Amino acid sequence: MSLNVITEISSLTPAQTAGIVKKGRLEKPLTQKELADLSGISLRSLQRIENAEVLPRLYTLRLLAKHINLDISSSSQSSPVSEASIAIPLKPNLARKWILSISSLVFIVLSFSAFVIQSPTFPENLFETVNMVRAGCIIYTVILYNIWK
Incomplete structure (x- = not known):
């Protein structure tokens, strides 16, 4: 068998x-x-x-x-593979990816907004504002890459 x-x-x-x-x-x-x-x-x-x-x-x-x-068995476990084995890539769950993408964007926007609202001196100028938005975009890009790869 x-x-x-x-x-x-x-x-x-x-x-x-x-x-x-x-x-x-x-x-x-x-x-x-x-x-x-x-x-x-x-x-x-x-x-x-x-x-x-x-x-x-x-x-x-x-x-x-x-x-x-x-x-x-899951792909994270190393198991011996016989000649009758089947290794097939994981099928993406599209709804899950969209939910994670949108909820992470909302979380990032709320987090950065809370930081700006509680700080009386931040941002002092346009440069700091642009850098904060850039950091948020980078974080969101990394999250999206990990969700959609």
Whole structure:
């Protein structure tokens, strides 16, 4: 039996996931009903996964992984990779990125505003104001780079 190591599960297509789960189930050998009962998910959910109708969440895959030869590990862990392994880059979560981008901008603007409001002598001239805005832009650029890379 081969051991599938999935280092970045979130970018598998439903068809790839279906193939991995079905292959693992058949290697055991288990019926869909038996695997559903063992893992605690519904039979219909397992059928949808194996028919590539849905892309299961990582939690569901971890439940299945306990009963079929499927090892789900994160990319930060160093695990031996067999010839049957799949290494796929992480699929970005667009909504999360936008929320982080906008909330970090709001946080930076509020932080700099609070600093200016509480200080009676800052900024003394236009040069200090421009440097403060430049520092805020640099901080925001670094944050955006880390979010969107």
